[in-house]
Amino acid sequence: MISENIFRAYDIRGVYGRDLTEDVARRIGRALASYMDGEGETMLVGMDVRHSSGPLASSLIEGMLMGGLDVEEIGTVTTPLLYFASVHYGRTGGVMVTASHNPPEWNGFKIWLKSGFISMGRGMEELRDLVISGEFRAASRGELRRNPNAIRDYEKYVADKIDLQREVRVVVDPGNGSCSILTPRVFEASGIRVSAINSEPDGSFPAHPPEPSEETLGDVRRLVRRGKADFGVGFDGDGDRAVFVDDKGRMVPSTPIFTLLIEEYLEKNRGAAVVYEVSCSMMVEETIRRQGGRPVLSRVGHTYIVDKMHEEGAVLGGETSGHFYFAELYGFDDAIFTALKVAEVLSRREEKLSEIIDSQPMYPRIPERNYECADETKFIVVDELSKEFEEAGYETLTIDGVKVTGDDGWFLIRASNTQPLIRLTVEARDEESLRRLEKFAEGKLLEKIREVKGR
Ligand SMILES: [Zn+2]
Structure with a gap:
């Protein structure tokens, strides 16, 4: 029996071995190929650090190949890297094997196609019905390739976009999640002086749950104070959400990070569109208007923001939850890039991050x-x-x-x-x-x- 509950609003998620097994993964791969009518199309597949991600990815890929899709495997990466690579290499789309910040026993799939994310109302129901019915289209087997360059290409791409004016010191905690693959290297490549903790990939998340929060970032806060770093940052399990700590070791809400980025991007892109969502602070819209930008309001949720980024040709997008979206990364959200960009902005400002935050009114x-x-x-x-x-x-x-x-x-x-x-x-x-x-x-x-x- 396949549980319908694994098909959710924006992705597929379940407990490995219970409602998400290798067999279910194979059927999902096969169903995706049928849904896409995919002969001749190439899909990227990447995965996070969870112990079940390898076996689930292999089974998914087997199903996709059986259904006639060509598959390009890029191994263990962050979710943003998978989206980036799908567009950067001009492929039809990509599947990321991940359960984001969920506990280690969970896993799942995020599916992106050129036409947008598979979500409820946009293909998820059809995909679910295909998985359950097992009525797949006949196809000749696709081909599997391995792309060993995706991480290197991404690192070079993002590091080239960062230009520091002075030395910036950062404490980074990828929490043994997917960002461990890129940390500390991508920071060093961008010229940042970085000290990293919990940066060995480990799917059992031995240090703390893969979700950055006041509780899990205790070590970062101490290290920032002790090492007199410019800021600290923690990433979630698959690398699309960043939470910041200022130079005084205090947690930084998402709003001041967003306004810092808005000022930066609108200074360089006069009059450009910035996407924000209905739960964002009034401060966000006020900052966009003050900087002469065009505020674009969206529903809450990854899928909607990415769509709006593309529709409106926006330079930047953000959510209260700590996801930030960049035109430079094809409109996707990326926690690592957010941290690099914040370092760059701070390298050009006189004030410390704590001073910037304290000088801005915060609406209760x-x-x-x-x-x-x-x-x-x-x-x-x-x-x-x-x-x-x-x-x-x-x-x-x-x-x-x-x-x-x-x-x-x-x-x-x-x-x-x-x-x-x-x-x-x-x-x-x-x-x-x-x-x-x-x-x-x-x-x-x-x-x-x-x-x-x-x-
Ligand atoms: Zn995530």
Whole structure:
């Protein structure tokens, strides 16, 4: 039996050996070939450092070959490197074997095609139905090649884009994940003085879970202070999310990193588009406008941001979660490149990172509060609230849940795609407004959840 639950909104994910086995991986490869009608097409396959990634990649590749696809294997890489290489070498697309920041027993597949990511509403349902039915198109076997140059080509490409004006010292923690493949070498190649910890690839993630956070970055924070480094940075398991630590050893929220990058990119690309999403701070839009850029608003989520980057020809994109997207990397997000770019920007600024952060006002915020609501009713709740806010004359935005904006702040109410939850985010210009907005939004939300449940 194949579990339908492994086919998720943006990728395929499951526990290795339980709902994600070699057999399932082979069927997914075969189904992908049928879905793509793929004879003559070449797909790249890369994988993260997890112990199950090798066996799963081999089985996936076997299925793809049986279905007639040609496959180019690039070995253990970061997810951004796999996307980069797929476009850089002009291939039809790529599959990354990874479960991002999930615990070691998990694994999965992220599938990118020239036409976009396979996601729900864009091919994931068809792929799932093919895997389950097993009705595959007959094909003559494809060919397998190994490309040993992808890591070297990527390192050269990104290092060439970094130009330091003074020495920058950085502490890096790839957490034994995929970025260990590139750390410390790509930093050294860019001229950065780097000290790296947990930089041996190890799929059991012995140091800490492969997710950078206040808890997991304790060593980085200490080392930055002790070594008087310019900043520290931690990467998630597959290298698409970066979390920063300033020169005082404090965690840096994503907003000041985003605004630092916005200033940099808009100075060099006058009037260019920058993509951000509905949960980003007001500070982001204000910075884009102040720098003369064109703000482009997107739904939350990797797939949507990458699409918008391409549609709008944007130079930069960012998400509150710490993903940053670059036109230079074909519109994809890349944690390593984000860290290199931050080093470059700091090398040209007089101030330290801590001074830059402290000089910028930070709007108070309630990041994300969850409210339980059944899967059957969560979207009804958000829909009805959205209509009511609109009818009451509030400025509402409905590209992703409902966002209500006033003079002193905003709140966002969204149903979770994967869990029986509704999430509330609030941001305001001051603490008092924050509490007022919070009370209003939470009151309306709880009332509506109760009302819909009671019908
Ligand atoms: Zn990730």
